[in-house]
Amino acid sequence: MPTSRRTRNAVKSRPKAAVLAGLVIGTMAMSGCGPGEADNSLTWYINPDAGGQAAIAEKCSDESDGRYRIETSLLPSQAASQREQLARRLAAGDKSLDIMSLDPPFIAELAEPGFLAPVPDDVAAATTENVVEGALTGATWKDELVTVPFWANTQILWYRKSVAEAAGLDMSQPVTWEQIMEAARSQDKSLGVQGRQAESMTVWVNALIESAGGSIIVDPEATADTIELGLDSEAGVAAAEVISTIGEDGLGGPGLPTQDENDSLIAFQGDSGSFMVNYPFVWPATNGAVEAGTLDQAVLDDIGWGIFPRMSADQESAPPLGGINLGVGAESDNPDLAYEAIQCIVSVENQAEYFVTNGNPPANTEAYEDPRIAESFPMAETIRDSLQVAAPRPQTPFYNEVSTGIQQTWAPPAGVDPETTPETSSDFITSVLRGEQLL
Amino acid sequence: MTSAIPAKTTTASSTEPGPRLDVGKGNGNGKKPRKQYSDRARAERRLGWMLAGPAFLVMLAVTLYPILQAVYDSLFQFRLTAPDERAFIGLQNYAVILTDPVWWTGLRTTVFITVVTVIVELVLGFALALVMHKALKSVRGPLRTAILVPYGIITVVSAFAWFYAFDINSGYVNNWFSWVPGIDENLNWFAQGGTALFVIMASEIWKTTPFISLLLLAGLAQVPDELSEAAKVDGATWWEQMRKVIIPNMKAAIMVAVLFRALDAFRIFDNVFIMTNGAYGTEVLSLLAYRQSISRLEIGLGSAVSVLLFLCVLLICFVAIKLFKVDLAGSQGGK
Numbered sequence: 001m002p003t004s005r006r007t008r009n010a011v012k013s014r015p016k017a018a019v020l021a022g023l024v025i026g027t028m029a030m031s032g033c034g035p036g037e038a039d040n041s042l043t044w045y046i047n048p049d050a051g052g053q054a055a056i057a058e059k060c061s062d063e064s065d066g067r068y069r070i071e072t073s074l075l076p077s078q079a080a081s082q083r084e085q086l087a088r089r090l091a092a093g094d095k096s097l098d099i100m101s102l103d104p105p106f107i108a109e110l111a112e113p114g115f116l117a118p119v120p121d122d123v124a125a126a127t128t129e130n131v132v133e134g135a136l137t138g139a140t141w142k143d144e145l146v147t148v149p150f151w152a153n154t155q156i157l158w159y160r161k162s163v164a165e166a167a168g169l170d171m172s173q174p175v176t177w178e179q180i181m182e183a184a185r186s187q188d189k190s191l192g193v194q195g196r197q198a199e200s201m202t203v204w205v206n207a208l209i210e211s212a213g214g215s216i217i218v219d220p221e222a223t224a225d226t227i228e229l230g231l232d233s234e235a236g237v238a239a240a241e242v243i244s245t246i247g248e249d250g251l252g253g254p255g256l257p258t259q260d261e262n263d264s265l266i267a268f269q270g271d272s273g274s275f276m277v278n279y280p281f282v283w284p285a286t287n288g289a290v291e292a293g294t295l296d297q298a299v300l301d302d303i304g305w306g307i308f309p310r311m312s313a314d315q316e317s318a319p320p321l322g323g324i325n326l327g328v329g330a331e332s333d334n335p336d337l338a339y340e341a342i343q344c345i346v347s348v349e350n351q352a353e354y355f356v357t358n359g360n361p362p363a364n365t366e367a368y369e370d371p372r373i374a375e376s377f378p379m380a381e382t383i384r385d386s387l388q389v390a391a392p393r394p395q396t397p398f399y400n401e402v403s404t405g406i407q408q409t410w411a412p413p414a415g416v417d418p419e420t421t422p423e424t425s426s427d428f429i430t431s432v433l434r435g436e437q438l439l
Numbered sequence: 440m441t442s443a444i445p446a447k448t449t450t451a452s453s454t455e456p457g458p459r460l461d462v463g464k465g466n467g468n469g470k471k472p473r474k475q476y477s478d479r480a481r482a483e484r485r486l487g488w489m490l491a492g493p494a495f496l497v498m499l500a501v502t503l504y505p506i507l508q509a510v511y512d513s514l515f516q517f518r519l520t521a522p523d524e525r526a527f528i529g530l531q532n533y534a535v536i537l538t539d540p541v542w543w544t545g546l547r548t549t550v551f552i553t554v555v556t557v558i559v560e561l562v563l564g565f566a567l568a569l570v571m572h573k574a575l576k577s578v579r580g581p582l583r584t585a586i587l588v589p590y591g592i593i594t595v596v597s598a599f600a601w602f603y604a605f606d607i608n609s610g611y612v613n614n615w616f617s618w619v620p621g622i623d624e625n626l627n628w629f630a631q632g633g634t635a636l637f638v639i640m641a642s643e644i645w646k647t648t649p650f651i652s653l654l655l656l657a658g659l660a661q662v663p664d665e666l667s668e669a670a671k672v673d674g675a676t677w678w679e680q681m682r683k684v685i686i687p688n689m690k691a692a693i694m695v696a697v698l699f700r701a702l703d704a705f706r707i708f709d710n711v712f713i714m715t716n717g718a719y720g721t722e723v724l725s726l727l728a729y730r731q732s733i734s735r736l737e738i739g740l741g742s743a744v745s746v747l748l749f750l751c752v753l754l755i756c757f758v759a760i761k762l763f764k765v766d767l768a769g770s771q772g773g774k
Contacts, residue, residue: 084733091519091736113520197718255607257630257719263608397520400735411718412630435516438541438740439730 040068042338044099045086047324048077052358053101060344068337070099079103079199083400090115090329097329098338099345102147104138104325105393105403108220111141112397117328117335119145127346132387134321135363141395142221146327148342149363151354153322154308154386155207155277156379161304163187163274174317176310177208177242180275181251190253191246192264192276197411200260202393202403203320204277205410208239210318210391212311216402217394224398224433229426231406236422238311240410244421247413257412269299277308279322280383284359284376305379307386321390323363355380361387404439405429506749513743519736532743542727542744546751549723552636553704556643560700561693563644564651571652572659590649598713601642605629632720639710639721647703651696658692659685694765701755706748724748 046053057070073096075082083106089097090110102110110116124145128136135149157175164171167183184191194200206216214235218228230236246252252259253267261278265285268276276282286303289295308319326345328338344350351362352370361383362368373380394402409425410416431437476484513532517525536542567586574582589597605612605628616622628634662685670680686693708725715721717730728748732741759765 080734084736087520087736088733091522109520113522115520197716254625254627254630256627258607258627266608404730404734435740436535438536438539438727438744439735 040066040334040337042068042070042098042334042341043096044070044072044341045075045097045101046072047075047079047082047101047103049360050358052354052360055357056345056350056354059350060341063344064341068334068341070341075101079106080400083109086110087115090331093331094329095331095333098332098334099342100327100329101150101324102327104135104321104323105395105399107138107147107325107327108141108395109397109399110327111146115330116146117330117332117338119148119328120336120339123148123339123343126343130364130366132363132365132384132390134387134390134392135323135325138321138323138392138395139325147325148327148339148346150324150326150346151351151360152363152387152390153279153361154383154390155203155279155320156382156386157306157309158192158268158276158278158282159304159306160189160268160273160275160302162302163189164304171304171306174307174310176313180309181242181245181249184251184274185249187274189274190267190272191251191274192259192268192278193246193252193256193413194260194264194277195243195247195252195256195411195413196258196260196263197407198260199403199407201407201411203322204243205239205406206393207277207308207318207320207391208242208311209233209235211308211315212238213315214239215391215394216406217396220395222396224435227396227398227430227433229402229429231426231429232422235311236426237418240416240418240421242311243410243413244416244418247416252413257414269295275309277320280361280377280379281359283379305382307382307389316389318389318391319386321387321392324360363387398433401432401439402429405432408439509742509745509749512738513746515739517737517739519738528739532740533747535740536743536747541722542724542747544720545722545724545727548636548721549705549707549725552640552643552707552723553701556640556647556704557697557700559640559644560648560651561697563648564655564696567648567652568655568659571656586652587649589646592646594646594709595713597642597646598710601638601645601710602629602714605638629715630719635715635719635721639707639714642710642714643704643707647700651700654696654699655689655692658689658696661692662688691765694759694763698756698759698765701759702752705752705755724751 044053044057046057054072057072061069075085082101082103086097086100086102087106087110091113107116127148128139128145131149132152134154135152136145139145139147139149157180159171159180161171163183167187169175169179169183180191183189194204209216209230212235214233215230218230219226222228247256250256253272255263255267259267261281264276264278265282267273268278268282269286269289286295286300290297290300308317310317326342328335328342332338346364348362348364348367349370351364351367352373354360355362355367356370356372356376359377361380365384365388367373368380368384377383393399396402405428406425409421409428428437432439514527514529515525516528516532571579571583571586603609607613607625607627607629610628612628613622613624613626617624626634628638666684666688667680670684675683706725707723708729711717711721711723711726712729717723717726724744725748728741728744730741731737731744735741
């Protein structure tokens with residue numbers, strides 16, 4: 001009986017097997033031949049946005065009169081995953097990496113082993129005029145421009161006018177962390193900061209240390225064995241004091257240990273919202289929520305903005321700096337054509353358009369003159385001022401180790417101890433870089 | 440692997456009754472005599488190899504080759520972004536890993552998740568298997584489908600669903616279960632190890648219990664009805680039938696289910712990666728390997744973590760097969 005049943009089953013499943021075999025062969029055949037590429041076609045690996053980069057790609061392709069055609073290819077949504085994909089492709093000598101949208105902190109790591117094609121002098125000259133200082137620093141490695149700044153991001157201080165008024169704060173002047181912590185405490189509200197064990201933690205720590213006059217890495221060009229960290233310093237302790245106070249006193253609300261930029265925006269729009277450090281996407285997002293009817297117009301009217309809080313009243317703050325630079329893969333078949341396309345992509349006009357449509361601020365100060373910007377972003381001037389004083393995150397080929405090391409030792413905020421955390425994190429990162437410890 | 444098993448059982452079941460001639464005797468070197476197969480058995484064996492052979496070769500190419508490559512890479516200091524600085528360092532990567540508390544905490548968390556999820560899944564899975572086994576014929580089909588639905592969902596998708604359900608901003612769990620002591624609107628499930636691991640394990644259990652219950656159902660179907668009927672006639676209670684007749688007779692199926700699930704649970708990655716990314720004491724070994732190889736691009740160190748992870752899995756297999764005598768072939772519906 002078992003044999004006959006087996007035979008019957010075998011006969012019955014023969015058509016299924018044929019379909020399966022067809023699928024497998026079909027898949028193999030399809031994966032073997034990708035879309036045919038013409039010689040003048042360029043691939044632009046873009047980070048996800050609201051469609052702005054694809055629109056620019058099409059516009060520039062049309063304007064080039066057939067000299068090149070830019071096709072976009074989407075990268076993962078997380079900055080860390082974008083880096084992972086690009087680094088692996090670059091290391092494997094992928095020729096399709098003609099243009100890449102790169103997060104500035106990862107540029108040193110890719111420039112050091114020569115994964116990026118050099119920027120021609122004329123392109124460098126044409127694309128760096130009027131570009132904000134921080135964005136230029138982020139685009140440079142070992143005194144050489146290795147990428148072209150496209151847009152620059154920065155965090156500003158967003159606040160609820162009603163809370164600031166009730167706390168008696170004069171928001172026409174820059175405020176300090178001490179002041180907003182006190183205001184949140186006295187008004188029983190939550191501060192919007194990013195306490196998640198993620199890249200946003202490094203952004204916060206770096207901004208606090210830079211604002212206090214220190215820096216996370218003392219000598220960026222040092223090798224892994226000789227790297228010297230500035231975490232265990234007066235500035236590091238001051239930063240740890242702010243973070244631990246917010247964590248221990250519950251000033252960030254219960255969601256703080258898992259809070260990223262989006263979560264803090266949601267909390268800020270709620271009843272407990274008071275002050276928040278966050279990127280300009282806050283404005284279009286809040287406007288969108290009001291338009292969609294999920295948020296009251298009164299909340300939008302209550303929102304004010306200013307420059308990133310200071311660490312001490314007499315020292316200018318160093319707000320976080322982000323954004324996207326454009327790089328060309330060293331193995332690209334058409335580096336000259338790619339740089340020609342980049343010159344078109346980063347034109348002042350395109351940067352302004354991208355800000356208005358996608359909310360990503362231009363790296364070029366000239367673009368802020370565009371009248372449409374002031375209309376859609378009343379805080380454009382604050383953003384530009386912030387970009388002028390913003391400090392990039394540490395530039396080092398070992399950025400990933402430094403950043404992950406900070407995330408693992410400085411989160412959750414309530415676990416930070418000003419007496420020990422700066423030193424422990426410094427020791428931890430150093431021993432990871434020396435290959436003595438896992439990350 | 441699965442394709443090879445039926446071929447093997449086919450051979451075994453058809454050769455046993457067949458004639459056997461001992462031709463090995465003439466060798467005179469004391470070796471075990473070779474089996475002589477009938478023509479039919481030989482043809483079946485050949486067919487078995489021809490059917491399973493290509494799959495076997497593909498498996499060698501996609502598993503054995505990467506494993507050997509990982510073992511080789513683990514002996515080097517090799518960073519993907521510094522290809523010129525690649526250097527042979529022997530077993531130093533292993534020394535770094537095994538002397539680092541991070542590895543041991545990760546191992547402890549992984550073992551904890553494995554033990555808890557497998558035990559809970561076994562109990563729940565057995566109950567579900569009983570329900571499916573006893574269900575009326577008319578509802579059996581829909582019932583099995585309903586039970587299998589979670590298993591059909593992609594792990595990453597289910598991880599996101601569980602994450603958003605428990606998330607302090609978007610979740611509804613805090614609201615629905617606020618009557619449970621300890622749960623209120625301010626409970627941040629992912630902010631500390633205990634509660635985060637609870638959600639991770641609950642999601643894991645929800646998703647893979649159907650798998651274990653299917654394996655157990657196969658075992659349950661193998662227990663002859665006459666045995667439990669005889670026990671019933673002898674006046675055995677339900678619990679006694681279960682303990683003395685049914686469970687002993689499906690021991691092989693239980694052990695296979697436990698082994699498969701334990702191996703799976705030990706390699707847990709998706710749920711942790713999506714929900715906490717290893718934050719606050721939820722780091723597991725697969726994530727540790729990922730962090731070294733993929734995030735840090737330290738191919739050497741990452742390969743060493745992977746090799747150690749592989750050895751742990753081998754150890755689980757060894758313990759199960761040698762010490763607990765799990766019979767992988769016997770449970771496949773054979774004799």
